[in-house]
Amino acid sequence: MSDLYETQRAMRNMRKAAMQRGVIALLDVGSSKIACLVLRFDAPQDIGEPESGGPLAGQAAVRVIGAATTRSRGVRFGEIDAMAETERAIRTAVQAAQKMAQTRVDHVIACFSGAQPRSYGLAGEVEIGGEQVTELDVGRVLAACDMPDIGQGREVLHAQPVNFALDHRTGLSDPRGHSGRRLATDMHMLTVDAAAIHNLAYCIRRCDLELAGIASAAYVSGISSLVEDEQELGSACIDMGGGATGVSIFMKKHMIFADAVRLGGDHVTRDIAAGLQVPMAVAERIKTFHGGVHATGMDDREMIELSGNSGDWEKDRRQVSRTELIGIMRPRVEEILEDVRALLDAAGFEHLPSQQIVLTGGASQIPGLDGLAARVLGQNVRLGRPLRVQGLPQAATGAGFASVVGLALFAAQPQDEWWDFEVPQDRLGGRSFKRAIRWFRDNW
């Protein structure tokens, strides 16, 4: 745990270095595409002491100066499957984005959707004895949270304080400066497969880049697709990607739950390819141009030309009606939505005051999906697109870019995490030499 703390702090320092440098790359390692944005911090302010928020807040003046996307290869279910292929894809995307930005990028913040995320709610409390709450007390109470058994080979991806309570008052977003006797906190912790993180870190290191942060794709698409009151009142963001569908639930502007279904748009494509006996590329094209989930009488008459390169003239010149295509797509989409529904039920989504559901991600662009989702998930369903970031190209404003745009927001206004606060000395697992160095650094 101390090891993880040090790793994450190292990434935070890397991010500070990137901000001082002025540019940072954002990488969305998805199953169907790998997108890369190059972000420029226009007005590098003093990172040390912001007025409000966490130690890294107030970096809002960002601008996208490079954007590139490439077809993903070697990524399945949002996890890296073939390292070399993924590395090549990352190289392609990063190089193209660098070319557009006309600058060299050394630091990268990455997100991925798979690796079996699991959410934990932690609680901790500490006595502060009637004094004002300082930042050190916040670190103490965060460190006082009892660590659940996250299992072998798991790594903590996010650990965000969601709520603070001081004596009998709860719902504090920032307890610093308040006076009280007993400080308690609720923390949301997201763990993922450690191997996935290590693979990603290895791929990025092989590309001569420094990893300056990792985020969950479900989380970052939530912060880019949900508007502020949705985040405040409670809502779920469903990021329908190519190989995995991420679910994140937001409440009071904090993510309180995240999970992923290992199903996505690629499975729909595979169903079409198998059902119509066409190559995957043709199936993807048919899905994109003619796909849908609601068949009407008009669709019986709309014939879709299939093509192929099997060499069999009769096979390559078939036609199917759009109804048949919808008949193939709809069960799979329903299955995805039902799995999402199961996740939401397990998370207790129905207890939230507002139950807005926002669909985003590349696979959410199927026409009629919102109607189908409303029948499966509940009435408050809308399609979400990412927020606008300055300089974002028009081609990258679609729903498929929700997570990478969310990464931009994540980089500009990061949420406070557990490792942003100093851990009390006795928790630091301390070798005395390290502590001496720390003392020198703090006091000189």
Add this chain to the structure above:
Amino acid sequence: MQQVNPPYVPPGRDPVRDAAEPRLEGQKLRFAHGHPAHPQTKNRPLAEPVIHRSTDHPQGHRPQPFAPLAPHAGAEAGAEAHPHLHLHDQLEAQAHPRPQPEPAAPRLSARRQMPLHADPAPRHVAVPRRDPAPSRLAYKLNRLWLRPAVRVTTRIGVPVFLVVLGLGAWLGDADRRAAIVGKYDQIRERIEHQPAFMVSLLKIEGASPEVDAAIRALAPVDLPASSFDIDLAAYRHQITRLDAVADARLVIRSGGTLEIAVTEREPVILWRTHAGIEMLDATGHRVASVVSRDVRADLPLIAGEGADRAVPEALSLLKAAGPLLPRIRGLQRMGERRWDIVLDREQRLMLPETDAVRALDRVLALDAAEDLLARDFTHLDLRNTDRPTIRLSEHALAQFRLISSAASETKP
């Protein structure tokens, strides 16, 4: 249906039987019975070549002795199986069993059996191409290129360095340098010696024959010469250094004429020195020497050290002398300060250092009033303006003493 052409069979071999019954070389061939599909082979001599064509075999009766000849044995029969479904898809489908609304893929047209002789074009085996990606080296070079320092160095530093290095290496050889300089000189000479630039005639105006000869002797080059070779400023400087020349204008006219307009100095006075007699102009500058006074009897004469520097004053004195002129033998500069006017009859007017002309006017007035200059004296000293003094000659002095003593005797 994929049709595979039979492999090349050397004459005398039956591919079907050879494959079915691998035999040892040299073994006697035994042909038990002909294939039912080939009734005509039953009694054929063994040496005769047997070439099978695919059209020989009706569908379904084709001998299939080994697998490669019949690649799609069950293709016609088992079309319902998903041949394109990959293993992981099937695994995935098992992992996520989905409701299967369609029992089978929609098949709008039954696949007909292709006639076997309609051999389709040979299909290229589609090797899935990898997506393009920069190689590691290309990626690293690209990132290196994005460093500003590297860009500047490569775009400016390296070309400049290479050019300097190349030029330095090339010019390091002295012969090559000399060759370049020689070539340059050659071109320059060819241009300078164009007929338009040649000067062939020297025309001198306003010079006496001696000066003319001197100027011609001073010419820096032998004519005809290129006008680039004639340094007019230096030539003019040399010409004006001649004492007789006051000024000179040098112009190269079109047509190859060097025109020199000379203004000569006008001699106005003679100056006798120990070395000889010089002619001076009005400013006191030497014009020429003369052998004797008689050569220029028309010019007045001055003498004494530093007399040339006071020529203007001497001229004004001579001008003021007026009626005295016929008597003046010359002017002598005394102690480089003042003038003496030397008259005939060994008389001498000693003029003051300043206001010499006024003193002379006063002498002339005295002369007009009292006929002073006709008196017998040797020196008339005007140096002290308050008290002009006269020095009598010895004879006059004796006369004067005689007269004055007589007067003193008669007076009492």
